[in-house]
Amino acid sequence: MVCYNMYIFNRDGVCLHYQEWSRPKHVKDGAGTLVDDAKMMFGLLFSLKNVCTAIDPTREVKRPLGAPTPHGEGCSFRSFTTDCYKLHYLDSPSGIKIVLNTSTDLGNLEKHMWQIYSNLYCEYVVKNPLYTVGEPFECEQFVQNLNKLIKSLG
Amino acid sequence: MEKQGQGQEGRRGECAETCFDLLLIEMIHLYGGRPTQGTTTTTTTTTTTTTNATEATPKANGGGVQERRPSGAQERGPGEAGAGPGGGPGDGLESMGFQVGCQLGERYSKSRASFDDTLDIVKFLCKDFWTEVFRKQVDNLKTNHRGVFVLYDSKFRWLRSASAGKMMGDNASAAAVGAGSGGQPGQGKTTVGDLLRFPCGLIRGVLFTLGIKAVVSADVASSLPACSFTVKIQQQAK
Numbered sequence: 001m002v003c004y005n006m007y008i009f010n011r012d013g014v015c016l017h018y019q020e021w022s023r024p025k026h027v028k029d030g031a032g033t034l035v036d037d038a039k040m041m042f043g044l045l046f047s048l049k050n051v052c053t054a055i056d057p058t059r060e061v062k063r064p065l066g067a068p069t070p071h072g073e074g075c076s077f078r079s080f081t082t083d084c085y086k087l088h089y090l091d092s093p094s095g096i097k098i099v100l101n102t103s104t105d106l107g108n109l110e111k112h113m114w115q116i117y118s119n120l121y122c123e124y125v126v127k128n129p130l131y132t133v134g135e136p137f138e139c140e141q142f143v144q145n146l147n148k149l150i151k152s153l154g
Numbered sequence: 155m156e157k158q159g160q161g162q163e164g165r166r167g168e169c170a171e172t173c174f175d176l177l178l179i180e181m182i183h184l185y186g187g188r189p190t191q192g193t194t195t196t197t198t199t200t201t202t203t204t205t206n207a208t209e210a211t212p213k214a215n216g217g218g219v220q221e222r223r224p225s226g227a228q229e230r231g232p233g234e235a236g237a238g239p240g241g242g243p244g245d246g247l248e249s250m251g252f253q254v255g256c257q258l259g260e261r262y263s264k265s266r267a268s269f270d271d272t273l274d275i276v277k278f279l280c281k282d283f284w285t286e287v288f289r290k291q292v293d294n295l296k297t298n299h300r301g302v303f304v305l306y307d308s309k310f311r312w313l314r315s316a317s318a319g320k321m322m323g324d325n326a327s328a329a330a331v332g333a334g335s336g337g338q339p340g341q342g343k344t345t346v347g348d349l350l351r352f353p354c355g356l357i358r359g360v361l362f363t364l365g366i367k368a369v370v371s372a373d374v375a376s377s378l379p380a381c382s383f384t385v386k387i388q389q390q391a392k
Contacts, residue, residue: 127172127315129179130344140317140378 001154004085004101006146008121011095013042016136019143021150045089045097052077078110092117102154112153120145178312182348185246247348248355255359262286263364272387275364276303283360288312301387305357306380313349313379346374350381357383 005020015038031037052075079088081104088100090113098113098121124142131137262283269275280292284307294306350372358370367388374381 124315124317127175127179128317129175129182129312129349130316130318130346132343141315142317 001106002103003150003154004103006101007038007041007097007099009038009042009045009097009099010134012134013039013046014134014136015042016096017138017142019146041099042097045099048077048080049075049091079108088113090114090117096121106153109153112149115149116146120149175312175315178352179344181352182247182344185250247351248358251352251355252359252362253355255356255361256363257359258287258356259283259360259363269364272301272366273297275361275366276385278364279357279360280305287356303385303387304382305385306382308380310353310379310381312353313346313374313381316346316349316378318346318378346378346381347372350374350383354383357385361385361387 003021005018005023007015008017010016015035018034018038027034027037031040056075076091077089079086081087083104085101086104086106088102088109090098090110092098096117098116100109100113100116102109120142124145125131125137125139126133128137128139128141131139263278266278269278276295276297280295284290284292288307288311290307290309290311292305293308294304296304296306354370354372358368361368361370369386369388371384371386372381373384
């Protein structure tokens with residue numbers, strides 16, 4: 001049970017935080033730089049969400065691909081598994097997107113993702129008087145408690 | 155979300171602590187860089203009333219509205235000369251803290267008999283006042299017996315969510331890592347010094363109500379959320 005890395009994006013695609021615990025394949029062999037990596041990840045999330053909404057067989061909503069979806073409509077995917085890793089995704093109502101890449105043997109981490117959002121992000125980042133909302137952050141308390149939570153997972 | 159409430163004569167007033175924390179943050183953004191001048195004194199005075207009301211609500215207004223000090227503007231005069239870097243930015247926050255401190259000092263000491271001496275007053279500040287406002291006592295009190303006291307709080311409540319950190323991809327100089335120094339004018343970021351201005355004024359106000367004129371400065375020595383307040387007593391008036 002390994003956690004590889006984690007991204008936090010805001011609604012506009014700014015990567016607010018990136019943390020990695022284990023990354024055997026170097027980013028240079030993948031996207032190139034960390035900045036490109038983050039952009040690619042956000043692009044993936046954005047497109048995947050739109051495609052999910054478009055091929056949704058349950059709801060009858062005609063929406064052209066690319067149009068912004070109002071609240072309540074549209075599907076949000078939770079995770080996807082490849083043969084190498086599993087990607088867990090949380091899209092909060094305020095547009096904060098949390099992505100966690102883990103090994104394939106971990107189960108459903110939805111509860112933990114919500115914990116990361118409410119107990120860690122909201123407590124230590126949003127309420128941090130020294131932080132300006134919307135900018136990338138590296139808050140000590142957030143990082144410490146996040147590491148604790150990740151250790152308890154694996 | 156925690157609630158801090160207080161029973162006073164049977165009536166309870168509660169306020170979610172998260173709201174209070176966020177209000178403090180906004181207050182610092184709004185008033186942190188503004189110096190108090192002659193023309194803006196009125197504006198500051200009016201806004202101080204609002205802040206006082208908000209401060210009073212979580213502490214449970216026992217018997218109705220507190221009356222404001224009639225000579226508020228007068229008190230700010232001598233206080234300002236002694237407080238921090240004279241006339242610099244952020245004086246607004248300090249004098250707001252002073253006003254609130256004056257009123258809270260009277261409120262929390264009304265049931266006590268008179269104080270024995272300066273040390274007794276400072277002990278009251280460290281124990282009873284700190285418990286009422288920050289829900290814990292000051293951890294360490296040092297004095298040189300010549301009018302200088304150092305109050306050390308290892309987990310200052312208003313700093314408990316604060317952590318310093320570099321901005322990703324930015325210069326560290328733009329980051330909000332400041333330790334106790336007065337904020338530079340024109341800087342958009344909040345520093346730790348800004349956060350501690352209001353508590354400094356608070357302490358100064360309490361001591362003033364109880365008859366001690368002092369100068370208070372704050373310092374974040376080692377790690378957030380620990381901080382220390384240095385109180386230098388200038389004169390006493392009984």
